[in-house]
Amino acid sequence: MAAGPYNYSYIFKYIIIGDMGVGKSCLLHQFTEKKFMADCPHTIGVEFGTRIIEVSGQKIKLQIWDTAGQERFRAVTRSYYRGAAGALMVYDITRRSTYNHLSSWLTDARNLTNPNTVIFLIGNKSDLEAQRDVTYEEAKQFADENGLMFLECSAKTGDNVEDAFLDTAKKIYQNIQDGSLDLNAAESGVQHKPATPRTTLNTDQQPSDKGCAC
Amino acid sequence: MELLLNDVVDPNDLKKFRVMYEDQSSRGVPSEKAQFEYSMCLVRSRPDVDVKHGIALLEDLFKRTRDTETKRDCLYYLALGNTRIKHYEEALKFTKLFLQIEPQNQQVQHIQKYVKNKMRNEGLAGMAIVGGAAIAVGGLIGLGVSLLKK
Ligand SMILES: Nc1nc2c(ncn2[C@@H]2O[C@H](COP(=O)(O)OP(=O)(O)O)[C@@H](O)[C@H]2O)c(=O)[nH]1
Ligand SMILES: [Mg+2]
Numbered sequence: 001m002a003a004g005p006y007n008y009s010y011i012f013k014y015i016i017i018g019d020m021g022v023g024k025s026c027l028l029h030q031f032t033e034k035k036f037m038a039d040c041p042h043t044i045g046v047e048f049g050t051r052i053i054e055v056s057g058q059k060i061k062l063q064i065w066d067t068a069g070q071e072r073f074r075a076v077t078r079s080y081y082r083g084a085a086g087a088l089m090v091y092d093i094t095r096r097s098t099y100n101h102l103s104s105w106l107t108d109a110r111n112l113t114n115p116n117t118v119i120f121l122i123g124n125k126s127d128l129e130a131q132r133d134v135t136y137e138e139a140k141q142f143a144d145e146n147g148l149m150f151l152e153c154s155a156k157t158g159d160n161v162e163d164a165f166l167d168t169a170k171k172i173y174q175n176i177q178d179g180s181l182d183l184n185a186a187e188s189g190v191q192h193k194p195a196t197p198r199t200t201l202n203t204d205q206q207p208s209d210k211g212c213a214c
Numbered sequence: 215m216e217l218l219l220n221d222v223v224d225p226n227d228l229k230k231f232r233v234m235y236e237d238q239s240s241r242g243v244p245s246e247k248a249q250f251e252y253s254m255c256l257v258r259s260r261p262d263v264d265v266k267h268g269i270a271l272l273e274d275l276f277k278r279t280r281d282t283e284t285k286r287d288c289l290y291y292l293a294l295g296n297t298r299i300k301h302y303e304e305a306l307k308f309t310k311l312f313l314q315i316e317p318q319n320q321q322v323q324h325i326q327k328y329v330k331n332k333m334r335n336e337g338l339a340g341m342a343i344v345g346g347a348a349i350a351v352g353g354l355i356g357l358g359v360s361l362l363k364k
Contacts (some may be wrong), residue, residue, distance in 0.1 A: 045291070046285070073254075
C-alpha cells in the first residue's frame, strides 16, 4: 500500500476536533481507507492516520491526529493542537448542540495553534438531510465571519470528504508558496523532506511501520 | 504506531497535572479525573520511572472506578504505557483483555500488532503469548460484560 519510503517532499500535520459523535474518526477513516466504519468505537485519547496526497505536483504526507471529544480528554488532547498546520473542526448537522459548541472549539484552536494554521469547518452527516438541525447558510455565515473554510460532508457516502482534506492542504501549500508560513518556525506543522531518506533510525525499509494500517 | 509511542508529553502539562493530583491527594482521595489526567501525562513522559508511575496509577484507578468508559480508557493506556517501556508481555495482557470485550477496536489492534512484531523481531515470542499467561491480570476481569454495551 505504501508508495515506498519518503516518497514525498512535505509532511503536513492536521488535527481533527469537535464534540464526541460528530464523526471525526469516520471522516479520518473515510479519507485514509475510503471506507465507512459504521460501528466505530469511541476514540481513546488520540488516534492517528496518514495518507500521501498530491498538490501542485508535490507529494505531501498528511499526518492526521484524531482526538477524542470527551471532556475528560480535553485537557490532554489540547497539547496536540500545537504544531498543527491544519485543523478540521467538525460538527454534526443533525445535532445543534455540536454546532453551538463550535465557538469553544474555535477558541481552543485559535489559542493553541499558530496564527497560520488553516482551520476548516466541516458540517458532517450531510446524508441525513431529513434530520438536519443546522442550515447550510447559517454555518456558512459563521465560517465567513470567522475566516474559516467550510464544507458540508458525509463520512458515510464520502461526499466532499476528499475536498475538505485536500483544500486544507492546498491552502497550507499556498501559504508556504507566498511566504506567509515560515517553515523554520518551531511549530509550523510542516516539515520539508529532503529528497534522500532520513537515516536516523534503521536504514532498511522502515521496518517499524510495516503491518500498521495507520 | 511509532509516532504514538514517541509522542512526548509537554513538560508544562506534566507539571500542571502533577500539581493538581498531588494537591488533591494531600487533602484526601484524588478525583478520578485528576488521577486519570495525571497518569495520561505520565505514560507519555520519556523517563521509564514516570511511565511506571503512570501505570501504577492507572491500575489503581482501574480497580476503584465504577465507570466502564474509564475502565476502558485505563486498559488502553496500560497497554500503551507498557509498550512504551518495552514490557511487551504485560502490554499483550491488556490488549488481549481489551479485545475480548471489544474485538474490533482498531486502536488496540494496532498496539497488539506492533507488540507482536516487536517480540518476533526481538526473539521474545513464545515466552509469554502461549498458555494462560494472559489471564494473570488479577482482579481486572470483572469488567467483562459491562463494557460490552456501548
Ligand atoms: N449517517 C451518518 N452517520 C455518520 C457519519 N459519520 C459518522 N457517523 C456515525 O456517527 C457516529 C459517531 O462517529 P465517530 O466517527 O465515532 O464520531 P467521533 O466521536 O467524532 O469520532 C457513528 O455511529 C458513525 O457511524 C455520516 O457522515 N453520516
Ligand atoms: Mg472518534
